[in-house]
Amino acid sequence: MRTIILNTASNYLLPILLLFSVFILLRGHYEPGGGFVGGLIAAIAFVLHAFANGLNNTKRLLKFHPGFLMPLGLAVSFLSGLLPVLINSQAFMTGLWLEQPIPVIGAVGTALFFDIGVYLVVLGVALTIIFTISESA
Amino acid sequence: MMQQLLIYPLLLQLLLSIILMFMWRHINAQRVVSILGSAVGVLLSGMLLYQVWTEGTQLMQAGSWSAPFGISFVADVLSSTLVLLTSIAGFAVSSFSSASVIPARLRFGYFAIFHFLILGLIGAFLTGDIFNLYVWFEIIIISSFVLITLGGEKAQIEGAVKYFTLNFLASIIFLTAIAVMYGLVGSLNMADLAVLVPKIENQGLLRVAALLFLVGFGIKSSVFPLYFWLPASYHTPPSAVSAIFGGLLTKVGVYALIRIFGLLFLDDPFIAEMLSIIAVLTLFSGAVGALVQRNLRKVFSYLIICHIGFMIMGLGMFTEVAIAGAVFYLIHDIIIKTNLFMIAGVIYRIKGTINIKKLGGLYESHPLLSLIIIIPFFSVIGIPPFSGFWPKISLIIGAYQDLDYVAIGAIIFASLLTLLIISKIWSEVFWKKGEELPIREHFLYFKDMTKLRKIQFIGPVVLLTLVTLYIGFGAEHIQQLSLRVADELLNKEQYINAVLPNLRQ
Numbered sequence: 001m002r003t004i005i006l007n008t009a010s011n012y013l014l015p016i017l018l019l020f021s022v023f024i025l026l027r028g029h030y031e032p033g034g035g036f037v038g039g040l041i042a043a044i045a046f047v048l049h050a051f052a053n054g055l056n057n058t059k060r061l062l063k064f065h066p067g068f069l070m071p072l073g074l075a076v077s078f079l080s081g082l083l084p085v086l087i088n089s090q091a092f093m094t095g096l097w098l099e100q101p102i103p104v105i106g107a108v109g110t111a112l113f114f115d116i117g118v119y120l121v122v123l124g125v126a127l128t129i130i131f132t133i134s135e136s137a
Numbered sequence: 138m139m140q141q142l143l144i145y146p147l148l149l150q151l152l153l154s155i156i157l158m159f160m161w162r163h164i165n166a167q168r169v170v171s172i173l174g175s176a177v178g179v180l181l182s183g184m185l186l187y188q189v190w191t192e193g194t195q196l197m198q199a200g201s202w203s204a205p206f207g208i209s210f211v212a213d214v215l216s217s218t219l220v221l222l223t224s225i226a227g228f229a230v231s232s233f234s235s236a237s238v239i240p241a242r243l244r245f246g247y248f249a250i251f252h253f254l255i256l257g258l259i260g261a262f263l264t265g266d267i268f269n270l271y272v273w274f275e276i277i278i279i280s281s282f283v284l285i286t287l288g289g290e291k292a293q294i295e296g297a298v299k300y301f302t303l304n305f306l307a308s309i310i311f312l313t314a315i316a317v318m319y320g321l322v323g324s325l326n327m328a329d330l331a332v333l334v335p336k337i338e339n340q341g342l343l344r345v346a347a348l349l350f351l352v353g354f355g356i357k358s359s360v361f362p363l364y365f366w367l368p369a370s371y372h373t374p375p376s377a378v379s380a381i382f383g384g385l386l387t388k389v390g391v392y393a394l395i396r397i398f399g400l401l402f403l404d405d406p407f408i409a410e411m412l413s414i415i416a417v418l419t420l421f422s423g424a425v426g427a428l429v430q431r432n433l434r435k436v437f438s439y440l441i442i443c444h445i446g447f448m449i450m451g452l453g454m455f456t457e458v459a460i461a462g463a464v465f466y467l468i469h470d471i472i473i474k475t476n477l478f479m480i481a482g483v484i485y486r487i488k489g490t491i492n493i494k495k496l497g498g499l500y501e502s503h504p505l506l507s508l509i510i511i512i513p514f515f516s517v518i519g520i521p522p523f524s525g526f527w528p529k530i531s532l533i534i535g536a537y538q539d540l541d542y543v544a545i546g547a548i549i550f551a552s553l554l555t556l557l558i559i560s561k562i563w564s565e566v567f568w569k570k571g572e573e574l575p576i577r578e579h580f581l582y583f584k585d586m587t588k589l590r591k592i593q594f595i596g597p598v599v600l601l602t603l604v605t606l607y608i609g610f611g612a613e614h615i616q617q618l619s620l621r622v623a624d625e626l627l628n629k630e631q632y633i634n635a636v637l638p639n640l641r642q
Binding site for chain 2: 078091095
């Protein structure tokens with residue numbers, strides 16, 4: 001299914017969708033969104049690119065195996081939960097927040113890093129599954 | 138940092154899984170990390186049990202949200218004992234897997250999933266929130282489903298489908314029960330539920346919820362008549378996997394029964410009576426089922442079912458001595474069933490089959506190994522002074538106090554049939570002169586293993602046998618522990634006060 005329209009569109013859509021997925025990730029604390037949805041949208045960006053340009057091109061673009069994102073994301077989430085234990089020995093998963101919100105991003109705390117971890121895991125899992133299926137198809 | 142010790146065994150397993158996933162392709166490094174990490178796990182759980190024993194019930198509110206609102210993690214003596222036993226069994230099976238599971242399976246993340254399974258088990262033992270318990274059950278099911286299918290043989294897939302559908306059904310029923318409870322009471326924290334449940338006016342609906350819990354946990358702990366998935370699936374995966382399944386998966390169902398029913402429902406005589414009847418039928422059907430099997434692992438699968446009956450029986454009586462018996466049996470059973478399935482794996486690697494009609498002559502060819510194996514065999518029958526004997530005494534005393542002669546009869550019947558089954562295995566597998574078995578190509582025989590692998594392979598069997606010996610000869614200690622657990626279960630106020638210290642009674 002190679003068409004010029006999809007080819008051209010996917011080149012523009014990939015960065016836009018990735019940007020949108022990050023936007024969804026960041027707004028997720030108080031409004032609808034979050035790491036899970038964000039990760040899925042990011043996965044859609046790469047899947048669309050793979051449809052338009054072929055799986056091998058997308059893999060070259062990614063540079064590493066998407067399965068690697070799973071332990072990475074788990075590690076980020078795990079450390080965000082462990083941080084309050086290590087810093088001031090509060091209970092696991094206690095939220096720690098910076099006092100001043102950072103412009104554009106908003107309030108930054110361990111919950112954000114937990115969500116970033118979820119984002120990476122979901123992206124990794126979705127891409128691994130879809131890549132494996134389309135390889136064997 | 139030390140006041141959060143109870144969460145460390147849990148975090149350790151998660152950390153191990155993450156590290157192992159980073160080392161996806163390096164099998165040898167995975168073996169080392171898994172074994173060493175599991176050893177640290179045993180150490181941490183031992184420290185936890187010591188802390189709980191000396192300082193009383195430990196509590197951690199995840200995210201610092203206070204009790205009925207957030208998720209509480211509670212370690213009382215029962216939980217921390219089970220966490221320790223899980224860690225010991227996990228350590229043994231981790232070493233056993235690194236020798237016996239073939240590299241093709243290890244390359245697909247066997248160890249990472251294995252530690253996720255242990256994580257789920259420890260989480261289920263430690264959580265104080267009924268919905269969180271459901272989540273840990275899901276983690277257990279998903280990782281055990283991966284473990285049971287890993288390798289993709291036809292028999293495995295067949296076993297896995299039966300295993301997964303029925304366990305998934307159990308989870309749905311469990312979830313429905315949680316929904317009914319939440320609708321009735323408006324809380325999910327177990328301690329909070331224990332306070333609120335006696336005040337509920339609609340006792341009929343409460344009983345419905347109790348029965349839904351009973352069916353859900355009953356499928357998971359494989360009691361009569363919900364056990365049929367277990368013998369259909371436990372003999373299919375590699376023996377290391379069935380060792381951890383046989384030792385721990387049904388026991389987490391029993392733990393959930395003890396915890397939820399002990400806290401919420403056992404004041405209702407109808408439920409208690411029901412549990413006693415189920416226990417008798419489970420003892421009977423498991424023992425009779427084991428008699429007719431020829432596959433060694435299927436025999437052991439039916440023995441699991443049979444011996445679940447002992448624990449359910451103790452729970453149904455709900456007197457101090459009976460609960461102590463049930464808890465003692467639980468402790469003994471986790472170690473012994475893990476060991477039995479590993480022994481089946483050892484025999485498989487020596488001979489290439491586990492059909493007891495074809496096997497034979499093991500005593501002649503491996504006398505020392507046979508002597509090690511006979512200790513768990515004696516223990517599972519319950520020959521004094523080995524470990525299976527002591528809990529049965531407590532159970533019989535408990536049944537005698539209740540004048541429940543059917544229960545006494547069932548205990549003795551199940552013990553006799555276990556004796557018959559084990560002596561049949563002993564005479565068939567160890568004494569009888571075996572057939573000449575064909576040499577299987579591409580099969581890892583025990584005699585072809587390197588010395589290190591042999592130690593990793595036999596070491597866990599020896600270790601668990603030593604633990605069994607300790608449970609048998611140090612029965613005084615285990616009995617003290619069980620009595621303390623029974624005391625905690627009967628006096629719920631201890632648990633409630635530990636979780637909800639600010640409660641106005």
